[in-house]
Amino acid sequence: MSDIQYLAPTTLDEAVSAYSGAKGSARILAGGTDLLVQMRAGMINPSLIVDIKKIEEINTVRETEKGVFVVGASVSGMELAKNPNFGKTWPGVLEALNLIGSTQIQGRASLGGNLCNGSPAGDSVPALVAAKATLTVQGPNGRREIPVKEVPVGPGKTSLADNEIAVSFSFPSRPPGSGDAYLRMIPRTEMDIAVVGCGVNLTLEGDICTSACVGLGAVAPIVLEVEGAAELLIGSQLDEDTIEKTAEACRACCDPIDDKRGTISYRTKVSGVLLKRAVAIAAKRAKGV
Amino acid sequence: MNDANNKWIGKRTIRPDGADKVTGQATFGADTTMPGMIWGKVLRSPHAHANIRSIDTSKAESLPGVKAVITSADVTNYSPEKSVILGIQDMRWMTRNVMAREKALFHGHPVAAVAATSQKIADQACKLIEVDYEVLPWVVEIDDAIKSDAPILHEFIEFEGKPSNIAGTLEHKKGDVQTGFEEADVIVERSFTTRPVHQGYIEPHACLVSVSADGRATIWSSSQGQFMVRAMTSMLTDIPQSSIRAIPAEIGGGFGGKTIVYLEPLATILSKKSGRPVKMVMSREEVMRASGPTSGSKSTVKMGIKKDGSIVAAQGTYYLQAGALPGSPIRGAVGCAFAPYDIPNVHALGYDVVSNRSKVAAYRAPGAPIGAFAVECVIDEISEAIGMDPLEVRLKNAAKEGTQAAHGPVYPRIGYYETVEAALSHPHREIPLGKFQGRGVASGFWFNAGGESSSQVNITEDGNVVVTTGHPDIGGSRASIANITAELLGIDYKRVSVLIGDTATIGYSNLTGGSRVLFASGMAVTDSTEKVIVSLKERAAKIWDIDPEAVDWEDGYARPAGANAGMFDPLSLEELAERATETGGPIGAGSQLNTAGAEGGFATHMCDVEVDIDLGIVRIIRYTSFQDVGRAVHPSYVEGQLQGGAAQGIGWALNEEYIYDSEGRVDNPGFLDYRMPVCSDLPMLDTVMIEVPNPKHPQGVRGVGEVPLVPPLAAIRNAIYDALGIRFYGLPMSPPVVLEALEQGEAAE
Structure with missing residues (x-):
């Protein structure tokens, strides 16, 4: 029954120094929507909580040039939705983040928290993977950038060192004719955890797909980038035959578990269904219709 | 009036x-505090089934801050040999439910309780209690529990002369079904299963109890009956009722689940032992593991109908899970199943089956939704078989004033016929349906009290x-x-x-x-x-x-x-x-x-569904309840009852179920994975209140709260058939189940 120390530094350096000083027994509080639940359930018992919500860089959205966004790791879904341009450029990412929990949760929950929680079912992660976003992290030895798809390494585990703090996400600029989408399967309509999640990001030139990326969630120990799906989509006109093959590529890379939220066979089937539907939405957005 | x-x-x-x-x-169960108050906490069994050889509480007692530790030795015992009835409960089971006695009967069964100056110390004290268990083979599902070689929960329960998990039966007979079936042109016999579902009240069980130095107890708690709390606590603590004052809090939902006690007697004994006011609040996980859901069931219903639409014979056999101790609502299942109909020959039989899961508690028309599910599904099938509209079949066979019900009474003026008439003429019935959409109907009855x-x-x-x-x-x-x-x-x-x-x-x-x-x-x-x-x-x-x-x-x-x-x-x-x-x-x-004179309540429900055939998701797109409400003294509340019942039925039909792991533990003890519907899952639930005043009440009141949960299960299932041409025989009709059935259907084609 140890006491918990709570710090809310206003600079990243202070935060890194406190966090790395605790040598793994500290936890970062962004929105807290996973952390507090895990503490109450007795799953974790941190000695130090470092609240990063007061650090400006981690908590702001910047459009560094037209169409290029840097989103602070602890920016809440509701804050991100208030940005006039982000949701127009990355509607799929924004929708994915704001599918999480209730309105109250969405006022706290962030992309950084969702990614660092390490759940294979985190809703925003497949959308971030599809967006080819990168995560900037800072530790005692400085900063580095990691592609989002390389952050999760197992259920509850990330590639961040235990002295590194997630700072911000960088979203690459894309040519006109791009669009993204995220869909998840839940038995209910909200307040649930994805049984399968699928993010799709496309660029079209005329009817030809020139760039594509697909992220799949809750079908493997970590969120997957389905490279085979992208290969099939690129160069195609997103015709029925290609889409069917892409769905098959998604199903083929599934390695899910049977659990209370879904069966192996159900999850596998659904990944293909969501791929088809998400491609259709992303393509529509890319065409601006 | x-x-x-x-x-x-x-x-x-x-x-x-x-x-x-x-x-x-508003002050709910957990909102009352007192100076000097300490916290009670229950230690629960980690095993689904185990003999309790001994319990050593000494280490917990010596932990600083711990003020009292209790076990079943502190709770009044009632021998399993002789029933001690209180209301619809039997205190020999109740004493074993609030605290395991000879055996831990399910994962989460209380085995001891502590009171300490903080919740943390109480938690820590629980970990210091040493229980010597002899772990036993366990059984959760009905089919496993009634096998001849099943692990037996209670040696003192015998069925057909030998120890059994069948704790009781109930039978209703009218006419002669054999003769009746001989007259039928079409006979349909089908078997069904339903899963246990929880009442899902938002407020967990909670109480504060203060026992004064002269032995008088004051109980603040959230329950469905302060007098029930007083009586049960008295019988489990030996404090006379005159020395117990039970003060009801506002209640955050009960639906039947708060008609028994879990915490109050334990807090009373802890308070008496410690001399301090004791507060106890269950976590959601404790509610889901250890408070009563309603029964899961398996059933077989056979009905015979003539070409002219008259139902001539009906037979139903129901097995209901009681949980760890006897007392499933077989009366509701066998009594209500055929009650809306005037059928000359009826035979209904129910079995009460114990297994290693938490003891069931009442849930809104206990047993009746299970009874009606099977019957109303079979009526849909016999209607189709003779080419008659299922509402017309119900109208033709509707019980009326003077009908002798199989469960005993001769009905006075009742309004079942009117509910079917209202459904037949309602605009809902005329709304065109699209692809993968379907419409279903079903009826239901509840006794009322x-x-x-x-x-x-x-x-x-x-x-x-x-x-x-x-x-x-x-x-x-x-x-x-x-x-x-x-x-x-x-x-x-x-x-x-x-x-x-x-x-x-x-x-x-x-x-x-x-x-x-x-x-x-x-x-x-x-x-x-x-x-x-x-x-x-x-x-x-x-x-x-x-x-x-x-x-x-x-x-x-x-x-x-x-x-x-x-x-x-x-x-x-x-x-x-x-x-x-x-x-x-x-x-x-x-x-x-x-x-006296609380005559029965009847309802007919009409439901439209749409199925996402790629994902197997069933969405309710339109829902109308038609109910004889006697007299709607406050119509908004009556409508609320009708809507609430329909919403709970939708959850039961589509997604709610207890999932057990390989150790006999509930694997989804929370609202995240125990999937009750949320608001956005439901369309506006329309209601049609039909007022056929109860002649035996000064204002014409009939009970309205429970009937609304009786028809939905079958109404939804029949609607899915209309949408897909697939008949389901088990609940829940969740996305993986529906998708698999769709694929099998495709494969068969």
């Missing part, structure tokens, strides 16, 4: 508890009214009772205040359950109010010096009548209250009744 000129009965008055609830001022209720109606010195009754208000009884009292007295609704008394301030009142409260307390309050009116007339007569018979009570005034009409100015309630001292003292009257 049943006419359209009513001023308050039938009006949507503002609920008296509304302001407190929306501003957070009367029983004991007390009330006190007092006129305040300023001429207003305070009414006290004895049941927790779950479904709007305070507003409804205020409507009735205002109507009878002919005064404004706002002048009537309705309170829920505690066990020391109002006479015995049976619990809030069985859809009985407005029926019974409405009768008691009517009786009290009529006595008050007699007294008011006598006082006016005294003032005017005329015969009391010559005084009328009208619109809140005493008026001289007959030969004296117009001789004196009318006297208002305020004036009579002001002159109470000179006319005989305080004005008020109490009533204590054992009410």
Whole structure:
């Protein structure tokens, strides 16, 4: 029954120094929507909580040039939705983040928290993977950038060192004719955890797909980038035959578990269904219709 | 009282508890605190089935901050050999449910409890209690529990001469089914399963108990009956009822699940032992693991119909899970299953099956939804087989006044026929359906209950009214009772205040359950109010010096009548209250009744679904309930009951289920993975209230709270058939199940 120390530094350096000083027994509080639940359930018992919500860089959205966004790791879904341009450029990412929990949760929950929680079912992660976003992290030895798809390494585990703090996400600029989408399967309509999640990001030139990326969630120990799906989509006109093959590529890379939220066979089937539907939405957005 | 000129009965008055609830001022079970209060915590079995060889509490007791530790040795024992009935419960099972005695019977079964100065210390103390378990083979599902080589939970339970997990049976017979089936043109026999589902009340069980130095206990708790809390706590602690005061909190939902105690007796014993007030609050996980859901079931129903649509014979066999101790609601299943119909030959048989899961508790028309699910599905199939509309089949066979029900009674005037008629002529039925959309119907019955209720109606010195009754208000009884009292007295609704008394301030009142409260307390309050009116007339007569018979009570005034009409100015309630001292003292009257005549309730539901055939998701797109509500004293609350039942039925049908892991533990003990519907899952749930007044009630009231959960399961299942051409025989019809059935259907084609 140890006491918990709570710090809310206003600079990243202070935060890194406190966090790395605790040598793994500290936890970062962004929105807290996973952390507090895990503490109450007795799953974790941190000695130090470092609240990063007061650090400006981690908590702001910047459009560094037209169409290029840097989103602070602890920016809440509701804050991100208030940005006039982000949701127009990355509607799929924004929708994915704001599918999480209730309105109250969405006022706290962030992309950084969702990614660092390490759940294979985190809703925003497949959308971030599809967006080819990168995560900037800072530790005692400085900063580095990691592609989002390389952050999760197992259920509850990330590639961040235990002295590194997630700072911000960088979203690459894309040519006109791009669009993204995220869909998840839940038995209910909200307040649930994805049984399968699928993010799709496309660029079209005329009817030809020139760039594509697909992220799949809750079908493997970590969120997957389905490279085979992208290969099939690129160069195609997103015709029925290609889409069917892409769905098959998604199903083929599934390695899910049977659990209370879904069966192996159900999850596998659904990944293909969501791929088809998400491609259709992303393509529509890319065409601006 | 049943006419359209009513001023308050039938009006949507503002609920008296509304302001407190929306501003957070209402006091629920966990909201009461006391100086010196400490925290109680239950240690629960980590095993699904185990003999308890010994329990060593010494280490826990010596932990600083721990004030008391108890085990079953501290709880009053009742021998398993002899039943000790209290209401619908048996105390020999109740004592074993609140605290494991010889055996831990399910994962989460209480085995000890502690009270300590903080929740953390209480948690830590629980970990220091050493229980020596002999782990036993366990059984959760019905089919496994009734196998000949199944692990036996209770050696003292015998069936057909040997130890068994079948703890009891119930049978209803009418006519001769054999002969009946011979007359049938079409016979359909089908088997069904349903899963246990939890009542899903938002407020977990919670209480605060203070036992004084002279042994008097005061209990603040959230329950469906403060008198039930008092009686059960008394019987489990040996404190006489006169020394227990049970004070009801506002209740955050019960649906039957709070008709028994879990924490109150333990907190009482802990408080007595520690000399401190003890508070206990269950976590959601504890609620899901260890409080009563309703039964899972398996059933087989066979029905025979003639080509002209008359059902000639019906047979149903039901196995219901009781949980770890006997007492599943087989009465509701076998009694309600065929009750909406006038069928000459009926045979219904139920089995009560124990297994290693938490003991079931009442859930909204206990057993009846299980009974109706199978019957209403088979009716859909026999209707199709003879080419008749399923509503027309129901209309043709509808039970009416004079019908002898298989479960015993001859019906008085009932409104089942009217619910089917209303469904047949409702615009919902004409709305065109699209691809993968379907429409289904089903009906249902619930007994409804009367029983004991007390009330006190007092006129305040300023001429207003305070009414006290004895049941927790779950479904709007305070507003409804205020409507009735205002109507009878002919005064404004706002002048009537309705309170829920505690066990020391109002006479015995049976619990809030069985859809009985407005029926019974409405009768008691009517009786009290009529006595008050007699007294008011006598006082006016005294003032005017005329015969009391010559005084009328009208619109809140005493008026001289007959030969004296117009001789004196009318006297208002305020004036009579002001002159109470000179006319005989305080004005008020109490009533204590054992009410009878709560006749059955009937409903027919119509449901439209749409299926996402790629994902297997069933969405409810339209829903209308048609119910005979007797008299809607407060229509908004009645509609709320109809909608609430439909919503719970939708959850039961589509997604709710307990998932067990390989160790016999509930794997989804929380609302995230125990998938009750959320608001956005539901369309507007429409209601059609049909008022066929109950002839045996002064306001025509019939219970309305439970019937609404009886028809939905089959209505939804029949709608899915209409949409997909696939008939499901088990619940829930969740996305993986539906998708698999769709694929099998495709494969078969």
